[in-house]
Amino acid sequence: MNQLNAPPSPTNKIHYVSDIHKLARLSPEERTRLEQVAKRYAFRANDYYLSLINWDDPNDPIRRLIVPRMDELEDWGSLDASNEAANTVLPGVQHKYARTVLLLCSEVCGGYCRYCFRKRLFIHENREATSNVSEGIRYIAQHPEVTNVLLTGGDPLLLSTDRLAKILAALRAIPHVRIIRIGSKMPAFNPWRILNDSALLEILSRYSEPRRRIYLMAHFDHVRELTDPAVEAIDACIRAGVICVNQCPIIRGVNDDPVVLGDLFRQLSFIGCPPYYCFQGRPTAGNRPYCVPIVRGWEIFQKALRRGSGLARRPRFIMSHATGKIEIAGVDHRYIYLRYQCAKDPNEQGSLKIFKRDDKACWLDDLTPVSDLGLDDSRVYPALLSTPSEGAPGTSLEPTEDLSDR
Numbered sequence: 001m002n003q004l005n006a007p008p009s010p011t012n013k014i015h016y017v018s019d020i021h022k023l024a025r026l027s028p029e030e031r032t033r034l035e036q037v038a039k040r041y042a043f044r045a046n047d048y049y050l051s052l053i054n055w056d057d058p059n060d061p062i063r064r065l066i067v068p069r070m071d072e073l074e075d076w077g078s079l080d081a082s083n084e085a086a087n088t089v090l091p092g093v094q095h096k097y098a099r100t101v102l103l104l105c106s107e108v109c110g111g112y113c114r115y116c117f118r119k120r121l122f123i124h125e126n127r128e129a130t131s132n133v134s135e136g137i138r139y140i141a142q143h144p145e146v147t148n149v150l151l152t153g154g155d156p157l158l159l160s161t162d163r164l165a166k167i168l169a170a171l172r173a174i175p176h177v178r179i180i181r182i183g184s185k186m187p188a189f190n191p192w193r194i195l196n197d198s199a200l201l202e203i204l205s206r207y208s209e210p211r212r213r214i215y216l217m218a219h220f221d222h223v224r225e226l227t228d229p230a231v232e233a234i235d236a237c238i239r240a241g242v243i244c245v246n247q248c249p250i251i252r253g254v255n256d257d258p259v260v261l262g263d264l265f266r267q268l269s270f271i272g273c274p275p276y277y278c279f280q281g282r283p284t285a286g287n288r289p290y291c292v293p294i295v296r297g298w299e300i301f302q303k304a305l306r307r308g309s310g311l312a313r314r315p316r317f318i319m320s321h322a323t324g325k326i327e328i329a330g331v332d333h334r335y336i337y338l339r340y341q342c343a344k345d346p347n348e349q350g351s352l353k354i355f356k357r358d359d360k361a362c363w364l365d366d367l368t369p370v371s372d373l374g375l376d377d378s379r380v381y382p383a384l385l386s387t388p389s390e391g392a393p394g395t396s397l398e399p400t401e402d403l404s405d406r
């Protein structure tokens, strides 16, 4: 049996594993039990990433992030918790906010995060992602309002460099596309995908232009993923002219601790990959064991922010809901305050919503709006309802500038 525990040499090829029985550090009984979980929600890892696990610690955060758990079988949530199907305009193309189009160009990742909100892509019969993005490119070319394109999936860096080069070239040929984002966890899962491919770095450099940048939307969840090779991979991207930022959810047992999350934010700011969004975990099927309630997440997030300097304090705590990107803007002893940072309905852009505090709620749909309690918003929190000149800066309920491409 292949012993998937020793760190690979950087010059060696990374070995991927999708058979839970190859995890030699699990007991045979554990492997047999977890097989049923892996059959429902695919398992995938590689020898490098598995080498980061401290197998003597049953609560090791990296283990929790990548090794299936029996409680994933608990009946909870849905496979498409944000109803991405409603934004799908063509196979592999999502268009929810006017200025941003998502191309789901890969249906595989360097590992499968157990808490993934797109785990449906890795289920056998799913055909949502497509590496043939020609129709998507045509669609973008016909929509001059689209300034941002996000390559996602799955992980776009699992595509061959040739394939990626063709996609980047096609997007750069569209004058109105300014920002190309690449959503990738490869710096964490397999930094040598970047470090050992000079052709990849060359195309990133070619297509990340001074006035039209490529952004790497990196995905580190825990400071232990910031190994030397991972930091070198980020450095290589920065040297190629790519702007790096990080986004991650708050995950129970992985980073749901202000010290852990704050340390992650700080270290990310040090390496030039500052935190951008921090997400409330979506109620995705199989994700119950990784869910942190909104109020607790907000408290962790606030305390984590206090641990770093300005660049480590930049992220927003966001719920990616079917109706838009909603910032969790505040919590007090009675209420939860949410603000639409991007709204599917443009009339909701920037609007503030107030809900009864519920410490168990994990998602917008679990919350009760104050209007349902027979209360008037203005009696609940007058400061948040005044105009910016009268009240706290940036707290107006009035729809503000269109932020839909942020």
Ligand code: SF4
Residues within 6 Å of the ligand: 108, 109, 110, 111, 112, 113, 115, 116, 117, 118, 119, 153, 154, 155, 184, 185, 219
């Ligand atoms: S890298 Fe992203 S898309 Fe891939 S499994 Fe992890 S969360 Fe899901």
